[in-house]
Amino acid sequence: MQHQRFTRLQKIVADAGLDVIVLVPGANLRYLTGVSFHLSERPLLLIVPKQGNPGVIIPLLEEQKIQEHGFAGDLFVWSDAEGYHDAFGKAIQGMKLAGKRIGVEGLQMRVLEGQLLQEFALGSHIIPADEELVNLRIIKSAEEVALHRKAIEISEEALRRTLRDIKLGMTERQIAQILSQHQTELGGEQDSFAPLILIGPRSALPHGMPRDTRLERGLPLLIDYGTVYGGYVSDITRTFFVGEPSEKFEALYAAVLGANEAGRLKVRPGVAAEDVDSAAAGVLRQSAFAQYIIHRTGHGLGIDVHEHPNIVQGYKRQLEPGMVFTIEPGLYIPGEFGVRIEDNIVVTPDGGESLTSFPRELMILDL
Numbered sequence: 135m136q137h138q139r140f141t142r143l144q145k146i147v148a149d150a151g152l153d154v155i156v157l158v159p160g161a162n163l164r165y166l167t168g169v170s171f172h173l174s175e176r177p178l179l180l181i182v183p184k185q186g187n188p189g190v191i192i193p194l195l196e197e198q199k200i201q202e203h204g205f206a207g208d209l210f211v212w213s214d215a216e217g218y219h220d221a222f223g224k225a226i227q228g229m230k231l232a233g234k235r236i237g238v239e240g241l242q243m244r245v246l247e248g249q250l251l252q253e254f255a256l257g258s259h260i261i262p263a264d265e266e267l268v269n270l271r272i273i274k275s276a277e278e279v280a281l282h283r284k285a286i287e288i289s290e291e292a293l294r295r296t297l298r299d300i301k302l303g304m305t306e307r308q309i310a311q312i313l314s315q316h317q318t319e320l321g322g323e324q325d326s327f328a329p330l331i332l333i334g335p336r337s338a339l340p341h342g343m344p345r346d347t348r349l350e351r352g353l354p355l356l357i358d359y360g361t362v363y364g365g366y367v368s369d370i371t372r373t374f375f376v377g378e379p380s381e382k383f384e385a386l387y388a389a390v391l392g393a394n395e396a397g398r399l400k401v402r403p404g405v406a407a408e409d410v411d412s413a414a415a416g417v418l419r420q421s422a423f424a425q426y427i428i429h430r431t432g433h434g435l436g437i438d439v440h441e442h443p444n445i446v447q448g449y450k451r452q453l454e455p456g457m458v459f460t461i462e463p464g465l466y467i468p469g470e471f472g473v474r475i476e477d478n479i480v481v482t483p484d485g486g487e488s489l490t491s492f493p494r495e496l497m498i499l500d501l
Contacts, residue, residue, distance in 0.1 A: 137206070139166050140188060143270055148184040150266040153234035155182050156251065158243050161437040164365060165271055168203045171196065177218055177247055181229055191218065191225045222254050231255040237263030268442045272434065273456040278366060279480050282435065282458055283489050285322070285363035286478055289370050290492045292316035293357065302351065302376070302501045306331040306344035313359055322361030326369060326439045329359035337373065338472035340429060340464060351377035354471045355499065360439065367439045369460055370490055371476035376499045386465050387473050387496050389421035393463035394475045394494060397431055397445070401461075401479055401486025407449040414445075414463045423465045432460035435478060457481045458489075 143166065147155050157163045157180040159171035166188075171178055176193040188207035192200060197211050208228065212221035226232065232255050238248065240262025251260060274282070296313045310329040317325065331344045337356040349355060358371040373390075375383065397414030411431040418427050432445035435458045443449060443457055462476030477490040 136166065136168060136204070139270070140182065143182055144184050146266050146269055147182065147237060147263075150237060150263060151235065152237040152261065152263065152266075153184060154229070154231060155237040155263055155267075156180070156243075156247075157182070157239055158247060160239070160242050161441070162239065162267060162270060164437055167200060167205055169200050169205075170365070171199075173244070176214075177222075177250065179225075179247060181225060181231070183229060189225055189229050191221050193218075218250075222250050226251075226254040231258060233257040235259050235261060237261050237266065239267065240264050271436050272442050273454060274436065274458050274480070275456065278436070279456070279458065279489075281364035281366035282368065282478065282480070285326075285361050285366055285368040286370070286489050288317055288320045288322045288363060289359065289361050289368040290490065292320055292322070292361070293359075293370070293372065293492060296357075297374075297499065300349065300499075300501070302349055304349050305346045306333055306336070307346060309349070309355075309357075310344045310359075313357070317359075317361040322363060323365075324362050326360035326362050326367035329357065330371075331359075332356040332472075335469050335471060338466040338468050338470060340466060340472070340474070349376060349501070351501075353377075354379070354383065354473070356472060356474060358474065358476065365437055367435055367437070368478060368490075369435060369439050369476065370478065370492065371462055371464075371474045372492060372494075372497070373473045373475065374497050374499050376501055379496070379498070383471055383473075384496065385421075386423055386467070386471070389418055389423055390463050390465055390473045390475050391494055391496075392421075393417040393431075394461055394477065397461040397463060398477065398479060398486060398488055401453060401481060403453055403455055403481060403483065405453050407443045407445050407451055407453060407459075408447050410453070410461070411445045411447055411449075414461065418463060418465060421465075423467070426465045426467055428466060429464065432462050432476075432479075434459045453481045453486075455481050455483050 210225040334353040360368040393414040400413035430446035434441040464474030466472035
């Protein structure tokens with residue numbers, strides 16, 4: 135599988151008119167090698183020419199890690215004692231990068247790595263290749279979709295268990311800890327992001343972080359969370375209510391639920407991503423709460439929790455089978471409450487499938 139992914143990247147590099155592409159630790163490097171590294175004070179670069187074997191500039195303490203995953207390329211290893219300059223020189227000379235068109239991850243690469251490339255690859259042209267790299271991971275294989283599906287199964291069961299465990303008086307932080315623990319116990323590798331547990335008026339904060347706000351009757355509870363399984367993420371949001379909701383809250387919820395359904399029903403191959411956004415946002419605009427629309431309908435999922443395709447106006451790329459993304463319309467009334475309902479969708483040959491199955495209808499918590 136890794137060989138096929140390298141071959142696909144090499145075609146992307148050639149089609150973009152580049153000679154080589156250089157990747158830093160992150161989702162693309164993990165996708166190609168199967169190894170997860172993090173950006174640190176020790177520079178690490180994967181170099182993939184349009185033809186021939188790849189190479190990697192790698193710290194000594196990471197050498198065994200990449201060899202265990204069967205990396206079939208040249209290793210330019212450096213130690214803390216000797217520093218990385220010699221390894222950069224040998225890699226750039228050995229892979230003949232001087233005077234070449236070098237694509238980089240412009241949104242990920244640091245100034246350090248960029249300067250080292252310019253220092254050693256004399257006469258080269260450093261070119262951001264983020265748009266071209268989108269095509270490397272935007273279509274998921276059946277195996278990748280299966281990993282998403284398993285992550286979602288873990289998350290949904292964790293949410294069911296969490297709802298059984300929570301009690302009045304618990305804080306947002308306590309509920310977040312319970313949810314994370316359940317995901318881990320069920321086989322999740324780690325949270326795909328820190329759970330957003332928001333109670334009462336704080337549910338109107340789309341990216342609010344858990345605090346010490348306590349769960350009480352008469353308040354909504356918004357839970358946005360996910361896990362990682364086999365390197366692939368889930369990202370789910372459900373909004374609940376403790377006790378009897380007001381008519382205004384029920385109306386807000388109904389608008390978001392209708393938008394979620396409209397977005398999901400619009401998904402099929404050949405439809406532009408922005409048209410899915412239009413379908414969902416159109417329902418919100420026709421509601422009594424149109425002024426409270428503040429974000430897009432969704433974003434892609436994969437190794438990263440936010441990747442392509444974006445379900446937003448201006449994103450005109452047509453949907454294709456294997457694309458995985460969220461449908462997550464929301465409405466937020468500052469100082470009162472917010473509602474978001476988020477599902478994970480995969481495009482199929484004849485439509486779209488919701489990988490999430492947790493009930494979307496308003497659930498009243500009787501605590």
